[in-house]
Amino acid sequence: MRIIFAASECVPFAKTGGLADVVGALPKALARLGHEVQVLLPLYRQAKTAGVPLERSGLAFEVPLGADRLSVECFRSQLPGSRVPVQFFRFDPFFDRAALYRTAEGDYPDNERRYIFYCRAVLEWAKRSGAAWDIFHAHDWHAGLIPVYLKTLYRSEPAVRGARSLITIHNLAYQGLFPRETLDLAGLPKSLFTSERLEYWGQVNFLKAALVFSDRLNTVSPTYAREIQGPEMGYGLDGVLRSRRSVLSGILNGIDPEVWDPETDRTLPRHYSAARWDDKAKLKQELLEKQRLFALPQAPLLGIISRLDDQKGFDLLAEISDSLLRMNLQLVLLGTGLKKYHDFFLGLKAKYPRRIGVNLTFDESLAHLIYAGSDMFLMPSKYEPCGLGQMISLRYGTLPVVRETGGLADTVREGGGDGGNGFTFRDYTGEALLACIRRACGAYQDRRLWREKMRTAMSADYSWERSALAYEALYRRMLGSAPDPL
Ligand code: ADP
Numbered sequence: 239m240r241i242i243f244a245a246s247e248c249v250p251f252a253k254t255g256g257l258a259d260v261v262g263a264l265p266k267a268l269a270r271l272g273h274e275v276q277v278l279l280p281l282y283r284q285a286k287t288a289g290v291p292l293e294r295s296g297l298a299f300e301v302p303l304g305a306d307r308l309s310v311e312c313f314r315s316q317l318p319g320s321r322v323p324v325q326f327f328r329f330d331p332f333f334d335r336a337a338l339y340r341t342a343e344g345d346y347p348d349n350e351r352r353y354i355f356y357c358r359a360v361l362e363w364a365k366r367s368g369a370a371w372d373i374f375h376a377h378d379w380h381a382g383l384i385p386v387y388l389k390t391l392y393r394s395e396p397a398v399r400g401a402r403s404l405i406t407i408h409n410l411a412y413q414g415l416f417p418r419e420t421l422d423l424a425g426l427p428k429s430l431f432t433s434e435r436l437e438y439w440g441q442v443n444f445l446k447a448a449l450v451f452s453d454r455l456n457t458v459s460p461t462y463a464r465e466i467q468g469p470e471m472g473y474g475l476d477g478v479l480r481s482r483r484s485v486l487s488g489i490l491n492g493i494d495p496e497v498w499d500p501e502t503d504r505t506l507p508r509h510y511s512a513a514r515w516d517d518k519a520k521l522k523q524e525l526l527e528k529q530r531l532f533a534l535p536q537a538p539l540l541g542i543i544s545r546l547d548d549q550k551g552f553d554l555l556a557e558i559s560d561s562l563l564r565m566n567l568q569l570v571l572l573g574t575g576l577k578k579y580h581d582f583f584l585g586l587k588a589k590y591p592r593r594i595g596v597n598l599t600f601d602e603s604l605a606h607l608i609y610a611g612s613d614m615f616l617m618p619s620k621y622e623p624c625g626l627g628q629m630i631s632l633r634y635g636t637l638p639v640v641r642e643t644g645g646l647a648d649t650v651r652e653g654g655g656d657g658g659n660g661f662t663f664r665d666y667t668g669e670a671l672l673a674c675i676r677r678a679c680g681a682y683q684d685r686r687l688w689r690e691k692m693r694t695a696m697s698a699d700y701s702w703e704r705s706a707l708a709y710e711a712l713y714r715r716m717l718g719s720a721p722d723p724l
């Protein structure tokens with residue numbers, strides 16, 4: 239199949255979150271399955287300094303934006319470690335900026351122009367590509383107008399006429415809301431400004447546009463795909479999602495085994511596997527020493543690596559912190575984010591200096607040591623579209639303690655035939671979290687049971703190959719059915 243990946247972020251060229259990891263990894267796994275995948279990105283300043291060579295591709299064209307026509311020049315590169323081609327659209331007034339979307343004062347005021355430009359550049363590029371494309375795979379609101387263009391202004395272009403479109407939602411909280419006049423800039427007819435199409439309470443909503451116009455919708459876990467159809471997690475779009483539920487599904491993300499494997503991890507001083515894990519205990523010792531903590535007899539070590547954000551359940555942790563740190567356990571935290579949580583953890587460190595290690599930085603190699611050296615990994619999220627932390631910790635035999643939501647519910651099980659691979663709780667309360675941690679600590683004292691769970695955890699397959707096969711099957715279903723009529 240010929241597949242276009244349209245997204246604002248892609249590792250190693252531009253990243254603010256998990257979207258970039260998916261777009262940097264999934265095309266490579268699809269290419270290994272024999273598909274022709276083309277990644278299309280804005281040329282951000284970050285991409286120019288990413289350390290991967292870019293060259294002019296010799297293609298330049300004009301992109302309409304309202305009454306203007308803006309000149310774009312194309313550059314090309316490849317996803318590192320592959321032959322997957324990446325095309326970049328260069329228009330420095332929009333993309334040669336310090337950050338991707340916002341300054342400390344707030345969002346850039348011209349974001350609607352920037353991403354209309356990007357979406358139209360994708361279509362203008364496809365028109366000139368000399369190929370007929372099967373799938374336009376758009377990601378998040380930045381690429382949200384692409385499915386609209388495919389069914390309106392560009393519908394009779396030979397390069398895209400037979401194509402189907404898929405939107406992947408990585409986080410429903412970000413939607414791209416702009417004033418009504420945005421439609422003129424986008425060159426789209428005013429007739430689309432209705433609540434059945436692009437309008438959302440008097441504004442144009444780019445993500446909603448994609449949800450209405452794409453042939454298929456998906457998100458990054460089956461449970462999140464269900465949850466977002468309800469008012470609690472639907473961020474105002476649950477009605478639209480419910481109306482399209484017959485074409486909405488969830489596919490879990492993967493993790494990169496070249497980066498995340500306790501047998502070969504380049505950042506770790508020693509290695510272990512499900513067959514030979516003595517060195518995991520030594521890594522725990524090294525982690526404790528690094529944190530200047532003395533090991534307490536029989537005490538499990540709980541790791542947390544996270545953005546310090548309300549989404550991640552830190553209000554629950556704050557609620558139970560005194561009870562928690564009086565139990566026979568130790569905690570290591572690595573994270574940055576909201577100031578209130580920085581202050582909270584510094585206060586906790588002052589109160590329980592022998593119990594907790596607090597690291598308020600972004601530190602890739604410390605993250606690896608925490609995944610490897612901890613006994614458990616804590617992720618009590620309020621919502622979690624997919625979540626990588628729990629998949630990485632499973633891979634490292636570090637049993638996750640998680641709330642049953644989104645991708646966490648799809649990857650972590652307590653009990654079941656094989657005894658499960660971690661510990662889970664449902665109610666979003668401090669009490670439920672504490673009870674869950676108590677169960678985990680009880681299980682930890684039974685070494686035989688614990689090792690069984692570790693073995694189960696480490697045997698799971700969270701490779702990108704597995705995700706790519708699921709996307710391949712979805713693309714085939716899309717091509718096998720008529721485009722969604724509008
Ligand atoms: P989200 O994308 O919502 O932040 P995920 O669990 O999907 O959450 O992914 C977070 C990723 O970022 C994980 O790989 C985690 O290890 C990493 N990470 C988060 N905070 C830090 C930090 N302070 N230092 C190093 N890695 C971090």
